[in-house]
Amino acid sequence: MFSGFISGEFSISSAPIPGYAFVVNDETWFVLEDAREMKYVIDQYQKPMLARLNNLSDITSIEFVEDVEVIEVMHSGIFAKSTEALEKLQENKDEAQLYTVVPGDNLWDIAQRYSLSFKDLATFNGDIDLDRIWPGDIITLQPSKPSLDVIITTTQVMEEAIPFTNDIVKDDTLVSTARVVIKPGVEGTKNVTYAIKTLNGFPHVVEVVNEEILSEPVSGILKVGTQTTMKRTSSTNFGVAQGRLTSGYGYRLHPITGRREFHYGIDIAAPQGSPIKSYAKGTVIEAKFSSGYGYYVVVNHGGGLTTLYAHLSKINVSVGTRVDVGHVLGLMGSTGISTGSHLHFEVRSNGNRVNPLNYLN
Ligand SMILES: [Zn+2]
Secondary structure (H helix, E strand, O other), X not given: OXXXXXXXXXXXXXXXXXXXXXEEOOEEEEEEOOHXXXXXXXXXXXXXXXXXXXOHHHEEEEEEOOOEEEEEXXXXXXXXXXXXHHHHHHOOOEOOEEEEOOXXXXXXXXXXXXXXXXHHHXXXXXXXXXXXXXXXXXXXXXXXXXXXXXXXXXXXXXXEEEOOOEEEEEEEEEEOOOEXXXXXXXXXXXXXXXXXXXXXXXXXXXXXXXXXXXXXXXXXXXEEEEEOOOOOOOOXXXXXXXXXXXXXXXXXXXXXXXXXXXXXXXXXXXXXXXXEEOOXXXXXXXXXXXXXXXXXXXXXXXXXXXXXXXXXXXXXXOOOOEEOOOOEXXXXXXXXXXXXXXXXXXXXXXXEEEOHHHHOO
16 A cells, blocks of 8 residues: 555646646746645735735736736646745846945935936835944945836825816006906816836836826806016016115015014115105005005005005105005115115005015016
8 A cells, every 4th residue: 555655646646637837038047836825926026016006005007018928837847836936936137236325425416426416316215214334234225137127006096186277368557467267167077097107016107098087177257467567677676666676576684683583575676866766656555654664555456466665765656646556665675674775665465465576587
């Protein structure tokens, strides 16, 4: 009985029995005896690539780039072990190129030295905070090239806005930078389906595969003025005043308090007495003194647009004065909270203080 068992085993291994061949471009790389073993080997090979993905639930396909087939064959030789099969698959075509950070390195220099973009570095080093690299950190310049490339496709659906357009109605009672919404437009919405392809787990291409419109945008109607405004014509001529731009719109350190704060206008510095001109045609709605602005003037241009001129040494207009574009409202000075002769100029659109330079173009 014992010898019969031996002879039985001998006879099985000598005669062809079914197996599974892993075939790349018509070349057999290995043959495994069991279909589940084959699946295990392929899964193990793709596992580190899948580990680079954020969301495994959206995977729609995993494909080899090369022509790979698993074929059922009759096999009479020795079957490969799964460990050997995996080793064969994991032989890299090219080893990874790594770089060890040294003191004084920064990412831009490293990227330049190796002709890589910052984006490439971020892609290959998803697990490293590239804003904080330290000597000794190891950065991947080029990931290893695996024996078989794998494209993993994930699908994502995003709801996105569709912008609306405005029909323009011209109005000669408003200045050219005024905007009055007659009928607000409504954005539409759409579901966009993206196929995000990764090569060996690294971002590769993003394609739009489908767009489904949920609601169409509705166009609005916008009234736009035609009256001319003062414009910046050189580095020192800002139309409303001539001088040097000493402070822009945005965050700055306040020259007097030393605190970081938002500057809601622009400062144009020139000698005391320089003329301050109205940005556009309009009506003076404020002309007075305040502790902060000193002597200041506000002109309403209609369409929700007003302009403010502060720190004047002299005011030439009063509330209710109708002014034309370029009308001299007063003279430059340093009244109120000010460190020297300059104009502080603000533009307000529907009550919001906006960047005046955008209105002087
Ligand atoms: Zn200012």
